[in-house]
Amino acid sequence: MDKEKENRVSITVIRRLPKYYRYLGELLKKGINRVSSQELSELTGFTASQIRQDLNNFGGFGQQGYGYNVEGLYYQLGKILGLDRTYNTVIVGAGNLGQAIANYKGFEDAGFKVLSLFDKNPKLIGLKIRDIEIRDVDELEDFIKENNVEIGIITTPKENAQEIADIYMKSGIKGIWNFAPADLKVDDDVVIENVHLNESLFTLSYFLKNKSDYVKN
Amino acid sequence: MDKEKENRVSITVIRRLPKYYRYLGELLKKGINRVSSQELSELTGFTASQIRQDLNNFGGFGQQGYGYNVEGLYYQLGKILGLDRTYNTVIVGAGNLGQAIANYKGFEDAGFKVLSLFDKNPKLIGLKIRDIEIRDVDELEDFIKENNVEIGIITTPKENAQEIADIYMKSGIKGIWNFAPADLKVDDDVVIENVHLNESLFTLSYFLKNKSDYVKN
DNA sequence: TAGATTGTTAATCGATTAACAATC
DNA sequence: TAGATTGTTAATCGATTAACAATC
Numbered sequence: 193m194d195k196e197k198e199n200r201v202s203i204t205v206i207r208r209l210p211k212y213y214r215y216l217g218e219l220l221k222k223g224i225n226r227v228s229s230q231e232l233s234e235l236t237g238f239t240a241s242q243i244r245q246d247l248n249n250f251g252g253f254g255q256q257g258y259g260y261n262v263e264g265l266y267y268q269l270g271k272i273l274g275l276d277r278t279y280n281t282v283i284v285g286a287g288n289l290g291q292a293i294a295n296y297k298g299f300e301d302a303g304f305k306v307l308s309l310f311d312k313n314p315k316l317i318g319l320k321i322r323d324i325e326i327r328d329v330d331e332l333e334d335f336i337k338e339n340n341v342e343i344g345i346i347t348t349p350k351e352n353a354q355e356i357a358d359i360y361m362k363s364g365i366k367g368i369w370n371f372a373p374a375d376l377k378v379d380d381d382v383v384i385e386n387v388h389l390n391e392s393l394f395t396l397s398y399f400l401k402n403k404s405d406y407v408k409n
Numbered sequence: 410m411d412k413e414k415e416n417r418v419s420i421t422v423i424r425r426l427p428k429y430y431r432y433l434g435e436l437l438k439k440g441i442n443r444v445s446s447q448e449l450s451e452l453t454g455f456t457a458s459q460i461r462q463d464l465n466n467f468g469g470f471g472q473q474g475y476g477y478n479v480e481g482l483y484y485q486l487g488k489i490l491g492l493d494r495t496y497n498t499v500i501v502g503a504g505n506l507g508q509a510i511a512n513y514k515g516f517e518d519a520g521f522k523v524l525s526l527f528d529k530n531p532k533l534i535g536l537k538i539r540d541i542e543i544r545d546v547d548e549l550e551d552f553i554k555e556n557n558v559e560i561g562i563i564t565t566p567k568e569n570a571q572e573i574a575d576i577y578m579k580s581g582i583k584g585i586w587n588f589a590p591a592d593l594k595v596d597d598d599v600v601i602e603n604v605h606l607n608e609s610l611f612t613l614s615y616f617l618k619n620k621s622d623y624v625k626n
Numbered sequence: 627t628a629g630a631t632t633g634t635t636a637a638t639c640g641a642t643t644a645a646c647a648a649t650c
Numbered sequence: 651t652a653g654a655t656t657g658t659t660a661a662t663c664g665a666t667t668a669a670c671a672a673t674c
Contacts, residue, residue, distance in 0.1 A: 204641075206615055210608035214590065228655065237592075240655095241643055248657060256656040257650040273611045274618035288509030295505050298590070298607060304614075343613070367617035369610060373431065373515070375454070383620050385613035387606065390515060391427035393586060394490045396560070396602035397521075398423050400584035401491035403600050421665075445631065457631095458667055465633060473632040474674040 201249045208246055209269055211236050216266040228259035278303040280340050281369075284356045285347035286311035286319075286326045289371060293345060294321045307339055329356075336363035343367045350374040357384075418466045425463055426486055428453050433483040445476035495520040497557055498586075501573045502564035503528035503536075503543045506588060510562060511538045524556055546573075553580035560584045567591040574601075 215235045219227055229240040236243070247253055247265075250272055254260045270276055283290045286309040293299065294306045309326040311317060319326045327335065335341070344360040346353050346368060353372035360368055361379055368384045370376055373391075378384055432452045436444055446457040453460070464470055464482075467489055471477045487493055500507045503526040510516065511523045526543040528534060536543045544552065552558070561577040563570050563585060570589035577585055578596055585601045587593055590608075595601055 202641075207608070207612055209615070210605070210611040213611065214607070230655085239643065241645090242641090244656065245642080245658085252657065254656050255650060256648070257654045259655065272615070274614040275611065279614070288505050288512050292505030292509050293606075296606075299610060302607065302610070304610060343617070366620065367613055369613055381620060383613065383616040385609055385616070387604070387609050388427070389510075389513075389604065390431070390519065391424070392602055392604050393516060393519070393521060394427040394430065394492065395424055396584055396586055396600065397491040397496070398426070398489070399600040399602070400560070403583065403598060419665075447631085456667065458669090459665090461632065462634085462666080469633065471632050472674060473672070474630045476631065 205246050205249055208236075208238060209273055211238075212243070212246075213266065213269045213273060213275075216262055216269065219262045220266055225262050226259050227262050227265075229254070231259070275303055278305055279342050280305055280307050281343040281345055282306065282308050282310060282332070282336060282341050283345040283347055284310045284329060284332065285349075285352075285371075286313070286316045286321075287347065290345070290347035291321050293347065294324050304343065306345075307341060308335060310335075332356075332359055333363045336360070336365060341365060343369060345369045345371070346376075347371045422463050422466055425453075425455060426490055428455075429460070429463075430483065430486045430490060430492075433479055433486065436479045437483055442479050443476055444479050444482075446471070448476075492520055495522055496559050497522055497524050498560040498562055499523065499525050499527060499549070499553060499558050500562040500564055501527045501546060501549065502566075502569075502588075503530070503533045503538075504564065507562070507564035508538050510564065511541050521560065523562075524558060525552060527552075549573075549576055550580045553577070553582060558582060560586060562586045562588070563593075564588045 212232065215232065216227070229243045232238075232243050233240040244254070247260075250268070253265050253268055281304050283294055283306055290309055290311075294309055300306070306324055309321060309324055310329045310332050311326055312329045316326045317328050336344070341363075342365065344356070344365040344367070346356050348356055350372040353370065353374045354376055357368060357370070357376040357378055361382055366382050368376065368378065368382060370384055370386050371389070373388055375386070376384055429449065432449065433444070446460045449455075449460050450457040461471070464477075468485070470482050470485055498521050500511055500523055507526055507528075511526055517523070523541055526538060526541055527546045527549050528543055529546045533543045534545050553561070558580075559582065561573070561582040561584070563573050565573055567589040570587065570591045571593055574585060574587070574593040574595055578599055583599050585593065585595065585599060586604070587601055588604050588606070590605055592603070593601055
């Protein structure tokens, strides 16, 4: 009955994977082809034990007495994270933040292609951000359906975020990357990843104020 | 000896505070002046028990039989987060992302004032983002020292992030908000808050791929 | 007073760390 | 073979949830 529960990996583990992936990518670029959990620990700051535990949620990628093959592990983690393919995305909200994301080459390199930006501001509609056209948000639903868009990005003010999420859902999008400082209500089969910059900044503020209690942490 | 340890509140608690703060602000704006942990639970998604535990790390803000006074709790949380004052900040990296942050009125409203942007691109130097001038990064250290800047924001490519962090430290900055996809090495008395957008996107990718295992979570 | 809801202790649950046999 | 390091189990630690007496 709760078969799914068995191989359900905890969210805290998942959130560490991209960091492993990043450092493995760096090692790979340096031409290093072998790494131990101890070495990964020094790079990432997680304990070697935790790293071995984390990786073993997905399989035995290492080899006793040797460690992990950098290229192999990098490839495996990419596959686990779903980075072994490409995704079509759109961005609603063509202000600075939307443009920043559209401009960031790193996302495209990782397989996330921004097909179009959308806005309701007539001054922006028709402009291009390195070949990516800004369209009227009225065209959003049709565009998504016609272009096999899987990920919807929201960089609008918070007042408009929920209505955009609703259009996304109506259009069949199952993954939303939300930058508006609001918690969106979505259907059970839609996943949301929030980037709440204000919360991040307030956390920094707290730690800045209380840093003496947290030195070396 | 480990006196500090006593009143050390766990990081996971701290990271929930901004969300409480946000919802309290919304309630306040609606003119609601009383809220129970149960109601906060429905808003935030955390359990009522957890909310009471979290708040009691900092004091007994509630009243039996009544709940919490919205305005009072909002004010207290603001104080705890260090939002009862203003901070001077600078941004290094005047591309789209840096401009987005400089443009975002919400940060200024919360007390974080961007005094200047910095870049090394001569085409950007001298431009203004709503009154905020873009200066040459060569002037960074002097500017920080002369203007009582406490928070340094990094929105450069990852290749330059560490050198900017080094200048920040040399200039006396103790709080860094880092958007570059790199883990910066800083002194023990400097706090860093990272916003690693690529890690966030990769996490979304994972959950999109495995969403059937995570429905209603 | 009766009802509601906190503050707080105790119980549970889950995540991290330690340890070591397996094995390359 | 000897040394190194994984995979995995057991122990520990910390965070969440449950429960309820205190009290407004």
